[in-house]
Amino acid sequence: MEAIITFKDVSKTYESGTHALHHISLHVDKGEFVFIVGPSGAGKSTLIKMLLREETPTKGTVLVNGYNLCTMKRRHIPAFRRTIGVVFQDFRLIPTMTVYENVAFAMQVTNVSTKYIRRRVPYILDLLGLAKKARSYPPEISGGEQQRVALARALVNNPALIIADEPTGNIDPELSYEIVELLNEINRCGTTIVMVTHEHGLVAQFDHRVIGIEKGRITLDRGGKQQ
Amino acid sequence: MSLGSVKYLIGEGARNIRANRQMSIASIGVLVACMLLIGAAVLFSLNADAVMGYIESQNDVVVFVVDEADEEEAEGLGETLSAIENVSSVRYISRSEALEGQMERLGNSAYLMDALREDNPLPATYYVKVKDLEFLADTVAKIQALDLVLEVNSPTDMAATMVGIKKAVNLGGTAIVAILGAVSILIVSNTIKLTIFNRRREISIMKYVGATDSFIRFPFLVEGVIIGLCSALLAFGLLWVGYYYLMDWMSAATSSWLQLAYQHLIRFEDIAYRMLGGFCGAGAAFGVAGALFFVGRYLKV
Numbered sequence: 001m002e003a004i005i006t007f008k009d010v011s012k013t014y015e016s017g018t019h020a021l022h023h024i025s026l027h028v029d030k031g032e033f034v035f036i037v038g039p040s041g042a043g044k045s046t047l048i049k050m051l052l053r054e055e056t057p058t059k060g061t062v063l064v065n066g067y068n069l070c071t072m073k074r075r076h077i078p079a080f081r082r083t084i085g086v087v088f089q090d091f092r093l094i095p096t097m098t099v100y101e102n103v104a105f106a107m108q109v110t111n112v113s114t115k116y117i118r119r120r121v122p123y124i125l126d127l128l129g130l131a132k133k134a135r136s137y138p139p140e141i142s143g144g145e146q147q148r149v150a151l152a153r154a155l156v157n158n159p160a161l162i163i164a165d166e167p168t169g170n171i172d173p174e175l176s177y178e179i180v181e182l183l184n185e186i187n188r189c190g191t192t193i194v195m196v197t198h199e200h201g202l203v204a205q206f207d208h209r210v211i212g213i214e215k216g217r218i219t220l221d222r223g224g225k226q227q
Numbered sequence: 228m229s230l231g232s233v234k235y236l237i238g239e240g241a242r243n244i245r246a247n248r249q250m251s252i253a254s255i256g257v258l259v260a261c262m263l264l265i266g267a268a269v270l271f272s273l274n275a276d277a278v279m280g281y282i283e284s285q286n287d288v289v290v291f292v293v294d295e296a297d298e299e300e301a302e303g304l305g306e307t308l309s310a311i312e313n314v315s316s317v318r319y320i321s322r323s324e325a326l327e328g329q330m331e332r333l334g335n336s337a338y339l340m341d342a343l344r345e346d347n348p349l350p351a352t353y354y355v356k357v358k359d360l361e362f363l364a365d366t367v368a369k370i371q372a373l374d375l376v377l378e379v380n381s382p383t384d385m386a387a388t389m390v391g392i393k394k395a396v397n398l399g400g401t402a403i404v405a406i407l408g409a410v411s412i413l414i415v416s417n418t419i420k421l422t423i424f425n426r427r428r429e430i431s432i433m434k435y436v437g438a439t440d441s442f443i444r445f446p447f448l449v450e451g452v453i454i455g456l457c458s459a460l461l462a463f464g465l466l467w468v469g470y471y472y473l474m475d476w477m478s479a480a481t482s483s484w485l486q487l488a489y490q491h492l493i494r495f496e497d498i499a500y501r502m503l504g505g506f507c508g509a510g511a512a513f514g515v516a517g518a519l520f521f522v523g524r525y526l527k528v
Binding site for chain 1: 229243246432434437
């Protein structure tokens with residue numbers, strides 16, 4: 001299988017002197033679903049920030065989706081980010097934009113035609129059961145719905161990789177399963193998913209690869225039973 | 228960027244003004260207040276200048292012509308006087324006109340002067356107005372050096388005082404405008420900073436979705452320019468109305484001093500275009516500066 005994420009001996013030390021990651025090497029193949037678990041402060045956030053090119057490693061190489069994130073020029077970051085979808089714990093929706101506009105915005109930045117946007121956004125919203133909320137503003141809808149909007153935004157450009165950073169952290173437990181199930185569904189269509197979580201119960205319900213991080217080191221890498 | 232994108236981004240800028248009403252209104256309020264203050268200071272300073280200019284022009288230099296000069300020579304002197312650099316106007320009173328003037332002033336006793344008609348002792352006179360009182364002494368010296376000039380009377384002390392007052396008014400006006408301008412720049416840039424700080428999250432979200440820096444900046448630019456221009460128009464309108472009412476009040480004032488000042492105040496129309504241009508320029512410049520400088524710091528995600 002072709003790798004979509006490659007970490008080669010990656011270390012990260014912040015300016016404050018914090019050693020966030022130590023010699024991490026990691027491969028994720030196209031089409032995989034990976035859970036990244038670990039206690040807070042283990043380095044999960046740093047890992048995610050590197051995947052998004054928010055941070056660059058102090059040492060080592062990070063390759064994502066065919067881009068070398070260490071040598072990438074700043075002006076090429078937007079083009080790279082359009083090839084991945086991101087979902088955050090705190091949803092990160094723009095409160096002054098409607099649900100529709102939030103999702104459409106992710107397409108506007110890619111310069112596709114307005115006509116295509118008008119067709120694509122309702123389709124995605126419908127897919128995630130948000131058709132009736134299209135005109136609502138994020139503060140008017142529930143946490144679970146907001147996270148589905150974020151997921152719709154991540155999906156709308158048809159990315160090869162979706163990164164979900166504690167996507168269930170801010171929503172009711174009964175809805176958490178639903179969100180992961182949606183990700184699972186997306187994964188079945190061929191999209192690679194990397195999901196950071198500390199809810200072990202949730203991880204146990206799905207049969208996927210699990211990578212454990214503690215104190216900046218990989219302490220566990222267990223493949224799903226099918227793989 | 229495609230045409231479709233540009234249209235979308237202009238729309239976004241306009242939408243943002245509505246979406247962030249409170250901050251938009253606050254920004255417009257601050258901008259209008261600053262522009263009103265500066266505009267009022269400029270108007271005050273220009274008017275003070277105009278009134279001073281009028282008072283200045285009330286001072287005549289009186290030039291007496293020697294008796295030996297005949298009518299033609301005396302009139303020729305007028306042209307020489309007019310040719311002097313600092314002279315703005317010259318009024319000639321011939322010897323007979325001077326006598327008649329005197330007789331008129333005497334009224335019923337004018338007959339006392341009848342005897343003088345034969346041998347008029349009054350000299351022909353020039354009333355000379357100067358352009359700039361500051362160079363009065365210089366001008367007087369030049370006039371005195373001319374042929375046919377008998378004597379020159381000039382308000383030298385008065386001129387020195389006037390020049391001093393005028394300079395103070397000028398300097399004071401400029402200083403007030405400059406101070407208000409500096410304070411305004413500070414207040415307005417802080418307001419812009421706050422507006423953008425409030426939306427730093429929005430900016431970072433856009434970055435995560437893969438928006439380029441210019442894609443994020445453009446709506447801020449549109450928004451800033453629209454707010455700047457709205458404020459400029461509002462401030463201009465308010466200032467016009469305010470000035471109109473002030474002039475109205477002054478024209479009806481009973482105080483003779485106010486009446487005199489009123490006649491020499493500048494009309495708003497005279498500076499309207501320049502003021503509108505200045506306001507619009509400043510408003511738009513703040514909008515552009517906000518989008519260029521202050522958005523930048525949140526783009527590093």
